[in-house]
Amino acid sequence: xxxGAELLKVLNKLYEPSRLIETTFKRYDIAFKTDAGGRxxxxxxxxxxxxxxxxxxxxxxxxxxxxxxxxxxxxxxxxGKIA
Numbered sequence: 757x758x759x760g761a762e763l764l765k766v767l768n769k770l771y772e773p774s775r776l777i778e779t780t781f782k783r784y785d786i787a788f789k790t791d792a793g794g795r796x797x798x799x800x801x802x803x804x805x806x807x808x809x810x811x812x813x814x815x816x817x818x819x820x821x822x823x824x825x826x827x828x829x830x831x832x833x834x835x836g837k838i839a
Contacts, residue, residue, distance in 0.1 A: 759799075759815065759832050767817075767832075770794040785810050795819065800838060814838045 759767070763781055771777055773794045778787045785804040788796040797819070802812015814836060820829035 758834075764832075767796045767799065771796065784812070791819075799832070802838070810838065812838060 771794050787800045789798040791797045797817045799815040800810045802810045818831045822828045
């Protein structure tokens with residue numbers, strides 16, 4: 757599964773720092789954790805089961821910053837299925 761441009765727009769926004777945000781995107785349930793700067797760094801995407809856990813894919817974000825604090829590298833890695 758590849759993250760599309762529309763979902764990346766949602767994930768490139770800043771949110772409340774160090775929180776788990778749960779919402780829906782199109783036909784998927786998504787949950788993402790933010791870092792201290794409010795940037796999403798972990799993404800869980802799929803369908804919620806009867807216990808409220810998301811079954812689907814897990815993604816992790818790699819951010820690399822330059823000497824002036826600017827983002828040099830921003831990449832999402834698919835870490836596989838979550839059960």
